[in-house]
Amino acid sequence: MTLSKEPEQNETQENNSSDEPELQPVNNDAVGYTLQNNELHITFNHGSDWIKVPVEKDSLFSGEYTGNRQELIVGSYILTEKKVAFLYSDDTDETNKIVIKYSNDQGETWQKGVVAESFPFMRFRKIAFLNNQFGYVILSGDRTMSQEYSLSFLTHDGGKTWEETSEPGNTRLLVDGGFVDENTGFMSFGTINPEEPDLYVTQDGGNTWSEAVIPIPKKYDKIFVQAELPVKEGDHLAVLVNQGPQGDYKGGKVKGKFISKDNGLMWDFSTEVQSMEVE
Structure with a gap:
């Protein structure tokens, strides 16, 4: 069964204005990020310029496991020169939809791909791409004691659409x-x-x-x-x-x-x- 939806394309970037407090990257990687001011910003030049990611901060930490909220949850994001992507839960319509927000042009435009139209509250989450087109998402949720539900999803078009695999x-x-x-x-x-x-x-x-x-x-x-x-x-x-x-x-x-x-x-x-x- 394919759980996908056409992405919302060409969401414009937002840069922080000069009168805001100076942002400091959390990480020391080539592509940096910060969660200051309760917003997610990324930088491709070590903090000289920042781009606001059009995702609500709380959505990034939604689920059974919420991390420390000071850093992004390990495995839930991709930060490279060619692709940035963030995996999160969108519960605005009460379906607990799992989506990714991603950019292939360093934040100039953003697209949204629906991984799953509905999924239990996430515990484990992971996203990765092996090349420009093929990527995977691994999720688990609905934990009861030492049992839970686990599933993987694949994309063959860079994240626009996703297909659910069979249960393991x-x-x-x-x-x-x-x-x-x-x-x-x-x-x-x-x-x-x-x-x-x-x-x-x-x-x-x-x-x-x-x-x-x-x-x-x-x-x-x-x-x-x-x-x-x-x-x-x-x-x-x-x-x-x-x-x-x-x-x-x-x-x-x-x-x-x-x-x-x-x-x-x-x-x-x-x-x-x-x-x-x-x-």
Whole structure:
């Protein structure tokens, strides 16, 4: 089923006037943003000029998970020289519509693409583009204890229209998800006391999902328990399996690296790798 709507095009940019308080970027990336004055502004020249994004600040933090409201929710936006996009909930008509507001010309014009006409209050949210045309959105919501609803959506026209994929068939809490190409995608489950990785894969653009097989060597049983998002690596795929929130093997500072040569269905242990996320 396709849940899409024609975008609202050519919404004009708004630049902050000189008499407003000086804006300061939250991040140190090439494309900066700020949420000062309860508005979202972006800059492509380190703060010399600012462009107001036509999105209500509260919409950016709507859902079950609202972040700290001082910074955008990780994964909910794209900031590059060629494309900026913001994923948020539009509940103005009481349907809790999920939309993106995006610009391909550094904020000169803005377009709106409807990802889902209706969706439960979001917990996990993520948007990414692999090229100018193909992108994905991963959402979860409607959480009850340790269960929730998870779904992915794809666009093949740069964000104008979106298509809902089939459900993965797993209601555990979503850890992460994404696509490595237009056909191959993954969803990883199990955030609460995981004992083994729970990774699902599609090889047909989300029409069907299968549980990936990740045999854990006995030495690492109940140590490497949570799969991260696989990546392409040469002629194969690689995935890191971390220790989850309670891991203490070698101080919790290592992950298991696994390799797949059949595009994500079967995985074999490769080596331990140092975690760059643990101080």
